[in-house]
Amino acid sequence: HLDKKEKLNMLVAQNVLTQMDNLRTYPVIHSRLHKGELAIHGWLYNIENAQLLAYDEEADDFLPPHSKIYADIEAAKAVKPGGLSVDPSEILPPPFTEPVQPYWPGAHRLSPEQAARLYRGAAV
Structure with missing residues (x-):
């Protein structure tokens, strides 16, 4: 059995996931996600302990954002927004504009x- 605080935390996390799903129903969002031009991130912030958690689709859980940082940068998989793999040579810095x-x-x-x-x- 969950206490009130645990239930509230579960509802907040479920709401974040529901809102992420809701965003994906918009045609412009869906199109940009498919093209790899947009990524949707779900974050939870626990104000009591200043903990930030980001939704990880692979783990299907909210984890600290730094939990997936690789010690060896060569082992890191380059990923386009939206979770699509990309060749590192395709990654260009954005043009600088004033x-x-x-x-x-x-x-x-x-x-x-x-x-x-x-x-x-x-x-x-």
């Missing part, structure tokens, strides 16, 4: 209009 407004917080993920509205108080 942010549109590098002095604004969040400029790398906001359009100039959004950043102006948020950080300067500009009207829409």
Whole structure:
């Protein structure tokens, strides 16, 4: 029998898995996962002990994210987002681009209009 805290932890973990499955039902997500352009990660954070756990599909369990780091980098299997194997020669660093407004917080993920509205108080 599980106590209340164990039941809650189990429900939280199940909710993360359910939400990951839910995301996969969206056509754009499904397409990008299939192309290897996107990966879905499920994480649990235990605030009481500051423990982070990441869902591992192979183990079908939530494990510490560092548990799969290989001591010998040559033994590591290169994997595309979505879990597809990739030839290491295919892995290219992303091109470097300057942010549109590098002095604004969040400029790398906001359009100039959004950043102006948020950080300067500009009207829409």
